Amino acid sequence: MIATQNKIWKSAKAAFPYSLPMLVGFLFLGFAYGLYMKGLGFNAWYPFLMALLIYAGSVEFIVAGALMGVFTPVYVFLLTLMVSLRQIFYSISMLEKYGSGVGKKRWYLISSLVDESFSLNYVATIPSHLDKGWYMFFVSLYLHIYWVLGALLGNVFGNIIPFDLKGIEFAMTALFLVIFAENWLKEKSHKSSLLGIGVASLCLLVVGKNYFLLPTLAIIWLLLTLWRAKLNVTLEQVEK
Known part of the structure; x- marks a missing residue:
């Protein structure tokens, strides 16, 4: 039992600094989403729960707009499917990494597969003394927390703190360019x-x-x- 706890703790500790480069982008984009929800008239519970349960930035913006219009579930479903279809290709690439070797953690890893968790976990060089399943689990969990936290802060403090978010959406594009460059070198x-x-x-x-x-x-x-x-x-x- 103690050995298992140590293994989990070591993986959590090692995964945290690896996830930190995503923190700024997630907080700012999540903040923008929370601020958007605030502007639509929703209180903090809506962006918090949507970020926690939906956890797909583009889809959450779509759902937010859909909540303000006529109830059209088929349209929202098809639009969500089109926007998120690229993740099918990500999942194919992660079949081996998220296989049976990671145990029950694979269900959270699958459900939390977004662009950024795919990028980090796909190229991760995990030290041999760490449990790979727990390492990838905590990378995904930290990113999930960053997004939820950003959405909550945006809704609660959006009208108080004067942030200029113009151009911040390029942060993720720049991130993928860096990841592509690293893959190219490897x-x-x-x-x-x-x-x-x-x-x-x-x-x-x-x-x-x-x-x-x-x-x-x-x-x-x-x-x-x-x-x-x-x-x-x-x-x-x-x-x-």
Whole structure:
């Protein structure tokens, strides 16, 4: 029992500084969401519970607007599905990391899979003396707490503290650029990265910035699936 508690504590302690770079972005974006809810006339319980239970920034803004209009659950469902469809591709990449080896923690890891937790847990270099499941669990938990805290603070103190949030949304874009650069430096082959850049650029030119994301993800998934099948065939031929 003591050994298990020590293992959990060590993982929690190690995961905290690793999650901290996300703190500022989450607090500011969460603050903006809480402030938005305040402007719509909702008290602090709404952004707190929505951030806690929905935990999907874009979707929470959609739901907030939907609460002010006509009740159209089918429209909200389809719009939410379209906005969050990219996470299907994230989940495919995390099948191995979030597999049975992490135990019951996998259910929280799956439900708390957002862009940032995917980015951090996917590239995490976890020391061998730490429990990988608990480490990824606490990374996801800290990010969840940052978001809920930001949303709550935005609603409670939004009208008191004069924050200028203009341009803060670029913080997450900058973060992903840094993550991409780190992956580029770690890769032995840049074929998959160049494929992603090429497909995204082509779709951006063909369908425009408002609609390029879904076809980009679908094409990349298809190409990588075919590429993986080709690699498997090549490996089997080599082994024979």
